[in-house]
Amino acid sequence: MTRNPHRRTAIGSSAIPRYREIYESLRQKIVLGQWPPGHRLPSEHELARSFGCARMTIGKALGALADQRLVTRRRRAGTVVNAPRPQESVLEIHDIEAELLAAGVSYAYQSLERRVRRANTADAATLGVPPGTPVLALTGLHRAGGRPHALEERLINLQAVPEARAERFADISPGRWLLRRIPWTEAEHQIGALNADAAIARRLAIRRNTACLTIERNTWRDQQRITHVRVIYPCDQHRLVARFRYGPA
Amino acid sequence: MTRNPHRRTAIGSSAIPRYREIYESLRQKIVLGQWPPGHRLPSEHELARSFGCARMTIGKALGALADQRLVTRRRRAGTVVNAPRPQESVLEIHDIEAELLAAGVSYAYQSLERRVRRANTADAATLGVPPGTPVLALTGLHRAGGRPHALEERLINLQAVPEARAERFADISPGRWLLRRIPWTEAEHQIGALNADAAIARRLAIRRNTACLTIERNTWRDQQRITHVRVIYPCDQHRLVARFRYGPA
DNA sequence: AATCATAATATGCCTAGACATATTCAGAAA
DNA sequence: TTTCTGAATATGTCTAGGCATATTATGATT
Structure with missing residues (x-):
């Protein structure tokens, strides 16, 4: 040398x-x-x-x-x-539990509904699987400091995640459970707003018609749909923040 | 060789x-x-x-x-x-005009209010400048296919963008105008939901209390605040989509 | 057993040169 | 004038080798 x-x-x-x-x-x-x-x-x-x-x-x-x-x-x-770029920003969709714990607020997940069924047409459309595919439908409540924080409606493709069939999800958030078990390769988020209907209002303990922020997330693992989830936050409970900087990553 | x-x-x-x-x-x-x-x-x-x-x-x-x-x-x-990453996604906040034109819908911007003033405490807080700084306050309506599409409330720091003082913004969107004039180096978005109050409902021609999606954006150019804008979309008019893939960028 | 100096190791960064390929430009041919 | 063809050029990728630096493992010393 x-x-x-x-x-x-x-x-x-x-x-x-x-x-x-x-x-x-x-x-x-x-x-x-x-x-x-x-x-x-x-x-x-x-x-x-x-x-x-x-x-x-x-x-x-x-x-x-x-x-x-x-x-x-x-x-x-x-x-x-280049011409100045179109507005584009990195959005971090945090794990609800981690976020609350970081803020020093107590957190709990509470299961409201759990059903295994063969996908009906609505399920098939939202989850993007053929009708008849076995799916797990979950509804749950995220509680922060004892009070309702967000409502979660989830569909899990049991063909992609058969282990989920045995899991009760009584008090662990299915998001966390999935995240550490099934790596996803692609995700899509849709963010919107809605007026709380009677059912949502009751479960979140808010007034009917209160504006809520909704986040829908679809995840894939190499073409295969894993789960679809819609999380509903009362408007005063949550904001999404995205930040972008030109320059050093 | x-x-x-x-x-x-x-x-x-x-x-x-x-x-x-x-x-x-x-x-x-x-x-x-x-x-x-x-x-x-x-x-x-x-x-x-x-x-x-x-x-x-x-x-x-x-x-x-x-x-x-x-x-x-x-x-x-x-x-x-690494452990599976926290949910993180690239959010594209499109230019409203470009988006609508791409969808084949006619677009127009209509100015509702335009005032030059020295920043009051509220302005100072939202724009992050010292009180007394000259600012331009704009309110305008984005129309799609003739109907109201989104309401925009904007503050421009005239110290950073003195050229804006001469511009009427009667029918050109200030977002576009700024984007092609002032390169930004940093941007922050906050996304939330709100119930339309009477003023918002009137301007957007929707019912009072309708849930709306709000996007607030702050932009900087190397430490200096350029503008703050809040855009309000009726819930049925707009969704944000963010997509992320592991793998080839 | 605990501390510290030293060697080993894996990444991080760099060089000089080479071939490959897309695109543009200039000139020749039609 | 238009179309085609070949030369020029800038980037894209790769190689083989080298020094720099952070961190871990090892062994010696207390």
Whole structure:
């Protein structure tokens, strides 16, 4: 092992890597408007020369900019600054239990209904399985500090999760149970609002017609539907927060 | 330029790159449970040997897995499979106008109120600026197919966006106007639900107490607050959809 | 048994060079 | 003028090797 004859400067001596520095430097030019949308960046070769590093290091920095959607890269066409991105944000849908415990509030799950049945047409439509597929239908209440916090209506595909048939879900949240048993590969959320009907109002101990936030979630494991859940929060009990930053992930 | 003496197989001959194949192969092992959470992956050297490629190619694949939060990598400790991630999803908050036009519905913005004032305490709190800062307060209606679609209440920091003072916003949506003028670097969304009060109901032509979905958005440009907006959708007019997939971005 | 210094190890980052491929551009042919 | 063809170019991917650094394991010393 001989000493690398090509090395010019010590690497790793500084805490922040070179490609990050370069990334930051280029990012500044873009977000501060010095390079407006449509502007074409210098080629990798030129940047490598001007920054005094190998082309691959530039490639890594430009790749990171592309990951962040700040630029578009095309062969021969070069690297071009994007128009400001459409509003897009990372939404974290937290585990209700973890969230409440973190806030120092007591938490409990209470099962209200549990039925195994063959999917009727409604089940088949919401869960996306053929009618007749065995499903587990659960209704439960999440309680925070003793008071009703959210109502959960869930369908589980027993073909995908046969172990669920033996589980009572009397006081453990099916969300948690599933999360640590069945890895999901794809999820879709739909967020909406509804006026509480009589049944919902009674169970959540709120007035009829109170606005509620609803979150519907479908999860898949490699094409196969695992579960569908609708969680209903009274409007004063929950907000979703999503935050996005340009820049270092 | 001599032919690379090290090359063993043609690259680029196949449409999918080697590191993606490797990424996929490793990802399968994880999401299908063959490598459970906590399992330590073989070292880069071992993987390079078994896949018959350079260590850097393995590094790229493992780096992608780490970006997806499927694994955690630490020096000397190695690469370890993560516990299933907390529910986290990319939420796209679309431009209302673009969304409606894409759906083939006519769109119009109608200004209802426009006032320039020095921020009162309420303005200061919502926009996060010192009281007295000049702000532009706008109220407007998004119409789809002639009917009210969403109500928008907005505050713009005139210190950050002085050009807005000259703009009437009579029939162009301030969201669009801002988006293409002021690049934002950070955004926060809060999603909730509310019962329409009399004023909201009148403007949206819905019944009082109808549940509405609200989206509040704050945007920053490098520490500086740009705007705060609250958009109110009747519950039957809008849903937010967020989708997440493990795997290739 | 507990503490500390040292060696081993796995990742992190980098280089210089090479081939592959998509896309654009200029010039030739129709 | 239009269409086609080949050259030029910028990115995409890969290799083989090297140094840097964090962390763990080991062994020596107290």
